[in-house]
Amino acid sequence: MMHTSASMVTGIVFAPLGLVLVFTAAITPQWREGQARLGMAGGKGHWMGVRSGSVESLLLLRSDGLWESCLQVEHSELKQCWPVAGPYRRDPRVRLAQGLILTSLFLCGTGIVLACIGVRCWTDIPLRGVAATGGLLVVMAGLLSLTALGVYTHNLARLGMEDPSKGIGNPRFPHLSLHPAGSLYFGWLGSCLQMLGGTALLFSxxxxxxxxxxxxxxxxxxxxxxxxxxxxxxxxxxxxxxxx
Structure with a gap:
């Protein structure tokens, strides 16, 4: 009869869950959000298919992620997304966060594979050293993702801003009040689960x-x-x- 310790079971459950959450945060464009009201001049023009004569202003919702940015008109289906570009893409802090997140995903995936091999659900005696090594990689992945999230959150309002008075690096857009968005919270939760799962595997x-x-x-x-x-x-x- 196989004897699997509670720490192994905890690690093998929490580590993949943390990986899924960090991966979800990495691919979604809601790391930061901002909104601004764009005044409509005149009543005969059109902007993105919306008649300017029907409203006095439009509320624009802007969101940025690590690899994608989006712009949407509130209360409408008009939404456009594009790969990050310009000063935001060239910002060294954004590039650092991208590299740390990719490295974290790789290390966490490798650690989970080693942990699965170490637990050895098909035999009686687990390979404790292999499982603990996988836990160490998962802990390192959690630390890297936490570092990336910390750097991004600390500099959130300044990322890609050549001149903060110009809003999001484009003088055509009004100033946006930026704040953390949902993807950051997914990332924080996933990183904490990675740390918890990796630490549990270390007890192997x-x-x-x-x-x-x-x-x-x-x-x-x-x-x-x-x-x-x-x-x-x-x-x-x-x-x-x-x-x-």
């Missing part, structure tokens, strides 16, 4: 202690049947077989 280095048999203190009690093992002497061999 510690071997569990089994109670000893009262009649033979040097021999542990079988964890499956909780009884003292019997020692049978094989007549044709000098070796001893220990069974439950």
């Amino acid at each position: 280095f510690k071997r569990p202690r089994y109670p000893t048999c009262p009649s033979c203190p040097k021999l542990p009690v079988c964890p499956a049947c909780r009884s003292c093992p019997k020692i049978t002497n094989q007549p044709d061999s000098d070796a001893y077989e220990v069974t439950c």
Whole structure:
């Protein structure tokens, strides 16, 4: 009967969940959001298919991620997304966050594979050293993603801003009040789960202690049947077989 410690089960559950959340945060464009009201001049023009004569102003919703930016008109289906470009893409802090997140995803995936091999659900005895090594990689992945999120959050309002008075790096747009968005929260939660799962796997280095048999203190009690093992002497061999 297989004996899998609670720390292994915790790590093998939380680490993949953290990976999914960090990956979701990485591919979605809601790391920061801002909105601004664009005044409409005149009543005969059109802007993105909306008649300017029907409203006095439009509320623009802008969102940025690590690899994609989006612009949407509130209360409408008009939305346009494009790969990050311009000063925002060239900002060294954005590039640093991109590199850290990609490295974190790679390390976490590798750590999960090692943890699965170490747990060895198809055998009785897990490979504790392999599982703990996977946990170490998952912890490192969590630290890298937390660093990326911290750098981005700390500089959120200044990323891609050549001149803060010009809004989002484009003088045609009014100033946007930027704030953290949903993808950041997914990233924070996923990173914490990675740290928790990796730390749990690190406890795999510690071997569990089994109670000893009262009649033979040097021999542990079988964890499956909780009884003292019997020692049978094989007549044709000098070796001893220990069974439950």
